[in-house]
Amino acid sequence: MSKKKYAVAIRDVIAEEMRSDERVFVMGEDIGALGGVFGCTRGLQKEFGTLRVLDTPISESGFVGIGIGAALTGMRPVIDFMYLDFVYVAMDQLLNQAAKLRYMYGGRASLPLVIRGQQGVGRGNAGTHSQSIEAFFTHIPGFKVVMPSNAYDAAGLLRTAIRENNPVMFIEHKALYIQTEEVPDDPDFMIPFGQAAVKRSGSDATIVATSLMVSRALEAAERLAEEGIEVEVIDPRTLIPFDIDTVITSVKKTGRALVVHEAHKNNGPGSEIASQIMEKGFRYLDAPVARLGAKACTLPFSLVLENAVVPSVEDIIQSVHEICYH
């Protein structure tokens, strides 16, 4: 085990995979000399050269398309999006092409393609640089959607993503890059997709939280414990595939569930998760499934306003109270 920052864990996995598999390469904006705005490719160009650590022009749609062509023909591109908000510029290549080609070609093609980048609040970047975009990629079939909430998961899930034969949307969080954790040194350390992590066990309510919201849920759980409410916190780690079984097992025990994410609440991933809980676990429920997500407005610049939009520890505590005293 080595203590690593989330960003370093990501960088190290990319480097290790590039060393062991020459089909793996990275492309994106400012990834070479700078090593990426968040350092996730720091030092890689020096080690692997300018072809395998390919600095692109600011042409998101074009370089995603080029990544698709490379993936179709034997390479395993890892495409760096400085800010995941920029995927909108490349949506046709992502959702009409990458997501669909294998299916439309009758399964006679594979697309080992990782799109990775960060999203979310934390740097005062306002509406076009602070949003959470995962729902788009959970709605259109064809992408695996991964959201590591800590350095350990980031390492294990990224290795799985790079070795996966399908398009993967690997969603990091800008506020987590400095999060530090023990990460296994094993160069084959992988976390399978579709396996949730139970971050804390409890018998009174279940919280399903993703990405940055996992730490807020855990903090809320500690405070709720002081008043005698024991909360189980589950981090699904991947939204596609989604480990509903672990969630239902928990709800069976607790009878109450809250889903928390940073993406907008309206038609957010929580809508789907809550529906699945109701479809598969209705008879265990003692209260309606609750949801928390960003309010239905553009992420504002002002920190005061931003804090008012994204779920806080207090919001989570309040929501747990509501389902517990329903």
Added chain:
Amino acid sequence: MDKQTILNVHETMLVIRKFEERALNLFETNKLRGSVHLSIGQEAVAATVGAYLRDEDYITSTHRGHGHAIAKGARADRAMAELMGKVTGYCGGRGGSMHIADVDKGNLGANAIVGGGIPHAAGAALSAKMRGTDQVAVTFFGDGASNEGIFHETLNMASIWKLPVIFICENNLYGMTTNVERVTSVKDIAVRGAAYDIPGVVVDGNDVFSVEKAFKKALKRAKAGDGPTLIEAKTYRWKGHWTGDPEMYRSRDEVSSWKEKCPILRLEAHMIENQLLTEEQIRTKHQEIDQLIDEAERFALESPEPDPSTVLDNVFDEGDQ
């Protein structure tokens, strides 16, 4: 072009022409449905390019892609089966006319999003460069697609990275109903190459020798590691954009003037003049291809429909890497 290549190109053009005439007929008699965009009149471009590509080279194509697929080696029967959505089709009935692909044979797919396939060819070229092979990638697209941002982004990247990719714009004068002149800043799309420091050449897209000359030069350049070429083939589609197109946007005179420039008749005249084939032999060739298309039709009609219980297959690749 040597004699055997001429014969090959001629045969490919006949297969494309007769395949598409049959597809239209089947559409009009309700034996197949969906979008069927015909390239009748444009066959010289696909057939000539295809004749100089090897199995391991790549193409990407468009909604008007039957010709490109056939020229890259697609079988008429499996292509026709795909047009009918049958399980024996190239995509098992999941893609249809606008998505015929055969990745193992280098056809990275037709693409129903205008311009959508252009970067995939550049990506295949990047992949060839990274893997150190001498493979070349060709992308076919229309005049309309050259107004998509992704065309420009891809040309820029192909140029800076000197990718072995050849951009072939089939300028058939229209994007759906819109005349190219009304929506395009330049008279010759080939000049757009200059903006990216890529050679741009205009060729007569109805003349196999004109296409041949430019394409061979582009191939040489690509294989030498000197980068991409943009070839603009001026051509014309004889049929409507879609089956049932009232064609209000063009005159009958315009259509018939282009029919006089039929690429197949032109090549056949050349073949007779140079005693490559007699008129009799050409007639026999036509009959041979008619039979091939009859068989393709029969194969497609008799092939089973896909099994609805398999509809969720292949969303993901479940296999090992």
